[in-house]
Amino acid sequence: xxxxxxxxxxxxxxxxxxxxxxxxxxxxxxxxxxxxxxxxxxxxxxxxxxxxxxxxxxxxxxxxxxxxxxxxxxxxxxxxxxxxxxxxxxxxxxxxxxxxxxxxxxxxxxxxxxxxxxxxxxxxxxxxxxxxxxxxxxxxxxxxxxxxxxxxxxxxxxxxxxxxxxxxxxxxxxxxxxxxxxxxxxxxxxxxxxxxxxxxxxxxxxxxxxxxxxxxxxxxxxxxxxxxxxxxxxxxxxxxxxxxxxxxxxxxxxxxxxxxxxxxxxxxxxxxxxxxxxxxxxxxxxxxxxxxxxxxxxxxxxxxxxxxxxxxxxxxxxxxxxxxxxxxxxxxxxxxxxxxxxxxxx
Amino acid sequence: xxxxxxxxxxxxxxxxxxxxxxxxxxxxxxxxxxxxxxxxxxxxxxxxxxxxxxxxxxxxxxxxxxxxxxxxxxxxxxxxxxxxxxxxxxxxxxxxxxxxxxxxxxxxxxxxxxxxxxxxxxxxxxxxxxxxxxxxxxxxxxxxxxxxxxxxxxxxxxxxxxxxxxxxxxxxxxxxxxxxxxxxxxxxxxxxxxxxxxxxxxxxxxxxxxxxxxxxxxxxxxxxxxxxxxxxxxxxxxxxxxxxxxxxxxxxxxxxxxxxxxxxxxxxxxxxxxxxxxxxxxxxxxxxxxxxxxxxxxxxxxxxxxxxxxxxxxxxxxxxxxxxxxxxxxxxxxxxxxxxxxxxxx
DNA sequence: TCCAGGGGTTGAAATGTTTCATCAGCCTTG
DNA sequence: CAAGGCTGATGAAACATTTCAACCCCTGGA
Numbered sequence: 001x002x003x004x005x006x007x008x009x010x011x012x013x014x015x016x017x018x019x020x021x022x023x024x025x026x027x028x029x030x031x032x033x034x035x036x037x038x039x040x041x042x043x044x045x046x047x048x049x050x051x052x053x054x055x056x057x058x059x060x061x062x063x064x065x066x067x068x069x070x071x072x073x074x075x076x077x078x079x080x081x082x083x084x085x086x087x088x089x090x091x092x093x094x095x096x097x098x099x100x101x102x103x104x105x106x107x108x109x110x111x112x113x114x115x116x117x118x119x120x121x122x123x124x125x126x127x128x129x130x131x132x133x134x135x136x137x138x139x140x141x142x143x144x145x146x147x148x149x150x151x152x153x154x155x156x157x158x159x160x161x162x163x164x165x166x167x168x169x170x171x172x173x174x175x176x177x178x179x180x181x182x183x184x185x186x187x188x189x190x191x192x193x194x195x196x197x198x199x200x201x202x203x204x205x206x207x208x209x210x211x212x213x214x215x216x217x218x219x220x221x222x223x224x225x226x227x228x229x230x231x232x233x234x235x236x237x238x239x240x241x242x243x244x245x246x247x248x249x250x251x252x253x254x255x256x257x258x259x260x261x262x263x264x265x266x267x268x269x270x271x272x273x274x275x276x277x278x279x280x281x282x283x284x285x286x287x288x289x290x291x292x293x294x295x296x297x298x299x300x301x302x303x304x305x306x307x308x309x310x311x312x313x314x315x316x317x318x319x320x321x322x323x324x325x326x327x328x329x330x331x332x333x334x335x336x337x338x339x340x341x342x343x344x345x346x
Numbered sequence: 347x348x349x350x351x352x353x354x355x356x357x358x359x360x361x362x363x364x365x366x367x368x369x370x371x372x373x374x375x376x377x378x379x380x381x382x383x384x385x386x387x388x389x390x391x392x393x394x395x396x397x398x399x400x401x402x403x404x405x406x407x408x409x410x411x412x413x414x415x416x417x418x419x420x421x422x423x424x425x426x427x428x429x430x431x432x433x434x435x436x437x438x439x440x441x442x443x444x445x446x447x448x449x450x451x452x453x454x455x456x457x458x459x460x461x462x463x464x465x466x467x468x469x470x471x472x473x474x475x476x477x478x479x480x481x482x483x484x485x486x487x488x489x490x491x492x493x494x495x496x497x498x499x500x501x502x503x504x505x506x507x508x509x510x511x512x513x514x515x516x517x518x519x520x521x522x523x524x525x526x527x528x529x530x531x532x533x534x535x536x537x538x539x540x541x542x543x544x545x546x547x548x549x550x551x552x553x554x555x556x557x558x559x560x561x562x563x564x565x566x567x568x569x570x571x572x573x574x575x576x577x578x579x580x581x582x583x584x585x586x587x588x589x590x591x592x593x594x595x596x597x598x599x600x601x602x603x604x605x606x607x608x609x610x611x612x613x614x615x616x617x618x619x620x621x622x623x624x625x626x627x628x629x630x631x632x633x634x635x636x637x638x639x640x641x642x643x644x645x646x647x648x649x650x651x652x653x654x655x656x657x658x659x660x661x662x663x664x665x666x667x668x669x670x671x672x673x674x675x676x677x678x679x680x681x682x683x684x685x686x687x688x689x690x691x692x
Numbered sequence: 693t694c695c696a697g698g699g700g701t702t703g704a705a706a707t708g709t710t711t712c713a714t715c716a717g718c719c720t721t722g
Numbered sequence: 723c724a725a726g727g728c729t730g731a732t733g734a735a736a737c738a739t740t741t742c743a744a745c746c747c748c749t750g751g752a
Contacts, residue, residue: 009412010470010492012738024701028740038700053492058468059408060738063707066355068405078434081633084424091451100465103449105437119446122404124356146356146399230636262638269640270685288425292577292608294615294640339616358708369732374710384730406708408738 011052018049024060033054042279062124070094072102072120073153073308073313074130080229080259081287082304083131084162086153089308090129093222097316099126106133108228112137121148129153132194135198149318153312154302154326163314165329169199172300172333173206176254176282177221179298179335183343185252185280190258191237191264193225200229200256203284207254222250224331231258234263241279242271252280252341258290261297265340269294296338303331359400359591366394366537369419408470417661418448418466419499419654420459420476426575426605427633428650429477432499434653436475443662452479454574467494469611473661475499481544491599495664497657500648501544502674509660511653511675515545518646518679519552522600522628523567525644527560529689531598531626537583537610538602539571546575546602546614549630553600568596575602580609587625588617598626604636607643611686615640642684649677 013027020027022041029037030045037045048054061335062068062094071094074188075083087103094101102125110133120128125150132140135155144150144162152164180188188208192200204223213222224240226233232254241253241264255261261283273279275295283290286301310329318324359373366373368387375383376391383391394400408414417440421429433449440447448471450461456479463485466474472679473495478486481501490496490508505529526534537551538546538659550569557567570586580601587599587610601607607629612620621641629636632647656675664670 013740014738024739025702025704025741026700032740036700041700055464055467057409057470057738058465059405059414059470060707061739061740062405063403063409063709064740065716066707078430079427081425084430088424088451107436118401119404121401124403124405215362231634262635266638266640266642270642286575289608289635292612294612296612296616359710360708370709371711371732371734372730375731378710382730385730403708406737407710409708412711412737426750 011054016048016054020045055338067124069124070100070125071127072125074104074106074116076131078105082285085304086308089305090312093309093312126319129311149315151315153311163326165311167302167331167333169202170206173203174210175335176300177207177210180252183341187250188218189222189224189253190249191224191253203256231259231263235267238264238267251296252284258283258285258287274344276340286336295340298338298341299336300333301336357400358653362394362400366391401518413470413472416446416471417473418471420452420462422477424451428631431650432654435651435659439658472665475657485658495661497661499657509672511657511679513648513679514546516552519549520556521681522646523556525551526598533566533585533596533597535568535570535596537570537599537606549602577609578607580606581613584613586609600628604629604631604633622686641686644684644687645682646679647682
């Protein structure tokens, strides 16, 4: 505790050993196998440590060990709270395994993602979790090929050369639209895009499946594509929706995520529409802000934390278990009905 | 690119040197001072690298260098987008300096914060940025004492033994309440707490200053304390507010942050109040969700990204400039008027 | 008295990179 | 032709930690 004479260099095990009058190996034993060293020397060493303000040098430890005591999660969009909740789940599991978690953010840009991955490989992290910009990008395969434990989050992998964790997005689309049909809506908009995002495609697919199963006319499910899954895109989708001729105008919208839904909600309220009476809205993800909206949003819940915890469990298994087999963990989404779809239409 | 015979161990400079038929030092030169090595050998070495799939081992590099190529930011509340925007600002600056950024989240828990700090010291990060749970906690002073570049974010330091970056919260409180007075409100609630949080105290102080300067009765500025700065606390403050006798009920509320304001807004809308006619609302921080609310929130903007960028600049200066002097950077908050305080009261 | 065994400690080796003084060759210049 | 300078490459040392075989000393048993 009392400060060491700050000679510029942080004290090392060698300094501690000298101060305690023991060998270097003994200090290391105190650190890593305290039981094998006698109580008196252990105490002496510990005193020396705290007197010098000794802190293990993690780089040296890592160098020796060959791998760092950390996992990493590269998330797709830091502005979307969904990914934070996933990260929180991962961190819980990492914490339990006494590992740190590097959180990176690619912001949907492939080159940032690649840069982060490069760094993480250099750091020799124990495992990488990622929600990728493009699940088929070659630099992802490269990671797995290197033998680094690797899990894809929020995206199922067809390739099967790594684990993945996701919810069933098709099912999510189905239950959203089923709910709207239940509520009596007969003309519904799907708001989401770009189609290059797999989740968007699958949620739309689920929506269409149910739509036709219920015998609805195909063009009463109106596709309102967006350029991104953001609040402002949701707003602009609202404008396009308002611009439709009234006999074509849907009475409800299913948005590919909650940010879109919040943007759409805002536009609707600003335009003087009543939600849900004039326009019902369903989101996806069930982020906290969905429940916190002025008109609380009905949303398709993903088990965000559990997604993260499971992903971490899988990556740790791959890292430690020689008999590891890759696994595609699928979760079942659930509809959380709130005021934004409150009433049954007459 | 073609995979190396995966013999379990990642290839090292030594392997590259052997493969290229040069010495170890030359490989290092190719990596760090490419100009000093001849074009032909450089090319040979580079080919060997890509053939073996060589990746620098960052731990070894760090060990040698004595410090890692990373900064760290320990944020207070991962659920509050405000801190993300700050982190983004930091990352921009870190990127420019070719450093990685560790993002940690203390979730307002002192022991998690301490744990993160321990780890970061062990990692020998170049500098630590933090929005602390308690700015006077001894473990913070300990960091600075160790000589690790250290900047406090969103909190000014009185001690002056380290840099800090924040906005003028008193001024922020002033402009919020000035705006409400301008709009004709004569009974205003302050929603925020706990008082242990310095920002809350100062924003309230600013509010009170203006209130008395305008000659208003002290008890027409009604304090509605909360247990945290969250959406759900905002909602419950709304309930308490609605429970006030009508002649005591304020016509406007100034919330200590946007999450509270969103919660309050939600309660108001649910309770059938019109915002801003029945209740005007001002938030603080101006997070993206404030502008995205069904009734867009008036808020006191903090320059979030710039806060981060400046903090990073300061920590880098402390890390590299021997003549560094600690600096308390203060930013001026600005009112962003939106619909939630839209009209002038008659 | 000698030996076996075990608890406790030691010293050296190994991890992968960077740096730096040194050196080999070669070219230029006087 | 000698001296000196330049370019490019080399090899060893250093960084802080962990591991492990070896060793010392003591005790208990034969």
